[in-house]
Amino acid sequence: MSKILVIGAAWVGDAVLSQSLFSALRARDTAAEIHVLAPAWTHGVLQRMPEPGRVLHNPFGHGELSLGARRKLGQQLGTAQYDQAIVLPNSFKSALVPWFAGIPQRTGYVGELRQLLLNDSRILNRAALPLMVERFAALAQPPGGIPGQSFTPPRLIPDPDNQAKVMHQLGLTGELPVAVFCPGAEFGPAKRWPAHHFADLARQLTAQGFQIWILGSGSDQPIGAAIAASVQGPVHNLCGNTTLSDAVDLMAVAARVISNDSGLMHVAAALNRPLVALFGSSSPEFTPPLSDNAHVLRLGLPCSPCFKRECPLHHLNCLEHLTPEQVMACWPPA
Numbered sequence: 001m002s003k004i005l006v007i008g009a010a011w012v013g014d015a016v017l018s019q020s021l022f023s024a025l026r027a028r029d030t031a032a033e034i035h036v037l038a039p040a041w042t043h044g045v046l047q048r049m050p051e052p053g054r055v056l057h058n059p060f061g062h063g064e065l066s067l068g069a070r071r072k073l074g075q076q077l078g079t080a081q082y083d084q085a086i087v088l089p090n091s092f093k094s095a096l097v098p099w100f101a102g103i104p105q106r107t108g109y110v111g112e113l114r115q116l117l118l119n120d121s122r123i124l125n126r127a128a129l130p131l132m133v134e135r136f137a138a139l140a141q142p143p144g145g146i147p148g149q150s151f152t153p154p155r156l157i158p159d160p161d162n163q164a165k166v167m168h169q170l171g172l173t174g175e176l177p178v179a180v181f182c183p184g185a186e187f188g189p190a191k192r193w194p195a196h197h198f199a200d201l202a203r204q205l206t207a208q209g210f211q212i213w214i215l216g217s218g219s220d221q222p223i224g225a226a227i228a229a230s231v232q233g234p235v236h237n238l239c240g241n242t243t244l245s246d247a248v249d250l251m252a253v254a255a256r257v258i259s260n261d262s263g264l265m266h267v268a269a270a271l272n273r274p275l276v277a278l279f280g281s282s283s284p285e286f287t288p289p290l291s292d293n294a295h296v297l298r299l300g301l302p303c304s305p306c307f308k309r310e311c312p313l314h315h316l317n318c319l320e321h322l323t324p325e326q327v328m329a330c331w332p333p334a
Contacts, residue, residue, distance in 0.1 A: 001031040005077065005103060007087040007094055008038030008046065010062060011186075012244065012263025013287060015042035016270050017133045018088060019154040022051035024140035025086075027152075037077075037097065044244025045267060048156040065093055074100025086139050087118065107139055122147075132287050153290040154270040158252035159245070166246045167253075176211040176234060180251050180268070182259035183227065184220035184239070188309025190281035191260050193319050195223050199230035201258065201324040206233035210256070213238055215247045215264060258327060261287075269294050276330045280319035281306050295330040297322060 004025060009015045015038060025032050035054040036046055039061075046055045059073075060066055070093070078101040085098030087108035095117040098106045107120040115121045120143050129135045129147060133154075138147030167173070183198050185191035202212050211234035214224040218240030228237040242250065248267055251257065257275045259265040261282045268275045269289035277289045279298035283305040288296060298304075304318040311318075 001033060002029050002083045003033045003081065004035070005080070005082045005085045005098060006034065006036045007085065007089060007098065008036045008042060008058065009088045010039055010042070012042055012045060013266040014088070014132065015045050016154050016156070016263065016266040017287065017290075018136050019049050019051065019270070020133045020151040021086065021088075021136040021140055022049060023152040024137045026051050028140055041244065044248060045156060047245050048158065048248045050157060067096070070096045071100045073097055077101040088136060092117070109135070130285065133290060154266070155272070156248055156267065156270040158249045158271065162246065163249035163252065166242065166249060170236070170238060170241065172213070172236060174253060176209060177255040178253050179205045179210045179212050179256040179258065180254040181212055181214045181227065182216060182257065182262060182264040182268070183214065183223045184216035184264070185260040185262040190306070190308050190311050190316065191262065193260055193278045193280070193322065194316070195226045196230070197322070197324050198227045198258070201327055202227060202231045202233070202235055204324060204328055205256070206231060206235070212236065213250060213254070215239065215242065215251065256331065265289055274331065276327050278319065278322060280304060280316065280322075281308055281311070297326060297330065
């Protein structure tokens with residue numbers, strides 16, 4: 001039995017995609033003990049995966065070095081006697097903890113002089129592995145192995161008991177079919193479909209007998225409130241009122257999900273919910289929703305994808321010109 005520490009991804013969507021690595025590790029060794037060291041804000045999705053035996057807290061924020069604290073954490077983890085560490089983030093500092101821990105095999109892709117810390121460094125073939133999920137899963141290959149493109153798509157497992165508890169606490173019922181809106185995107189406004197389009201879509205869906213649940217973090221609360229205030233009908237702004245694991249469990253109820261390119265988009269795909277994924281400044285060619293039940297909607301304007309946080313042309317046409325009618329056309333009439 002191998003004991004493996006995965007240095008987890010820093011974003012929720014990437015954390016969802018990392019389940020394909022965990023599945024590949026479990027296929028390699030059915031008795032493998034997999035622990036994940038990850039930021040607290042990703043724990044909600046990791047806790048809805050069957051593979052990780054433990055989810056450990058990575059206390060370091062984006063860009064934070066904290067060399068002494070990393071050394072201390074590494075020394076603490078060294079007592080767990082891991083056989084292998086797999087480092088998913090591409091930064092030098094993310095490889096420090098397993099190095100300080102003295103883990104015998106330290107695996108990750110070359111970059112930022114990480115070969116000083118990794119003794120199983122891999123050269124990424126971007127053409128052979130165009131998708132992030134493929135790159136994650138390939139790290140389960142033994143040293144010198146030829147990475148393939150096969151992977152098991154992420155599949156989260158909701159907790160029905162917590163689902164019922166949270167629905168009761170928030171005053172939600174399943175009497176009407178649920179359409180979940182995910183209007184946020186932490187990366188920036190160039191990935192966010194305008195609130196007035198979400199509001200228009202909410203009016204069309206409530207007229208068809210749907211209730212709307214708006215999910216997101218506390219920072220999405222204002223846009224959720226703006227959508228809810230524009231609609232007369234059963235619209236519940238839940239932004240900031242749930243944990244991430246709660247959001248996973250609630251989204252499992254959805255008959256439809258409409259999401260920007262965000263972590264919750266990947267959650268919806270991993271729950272295999274009927275999903276329309278809206279792409280503006282970003283591209284589905286690297287991190288698409290991994291579900292046959294997902295429909296990617298994008299205009300493919302000459303100026304997109306620009307991968308900018310804010311529209312450099314100050315018009316956001318890649319999302320402004322995506323209409324609610326185009327979203328509605330992705331599903332058969334209710």
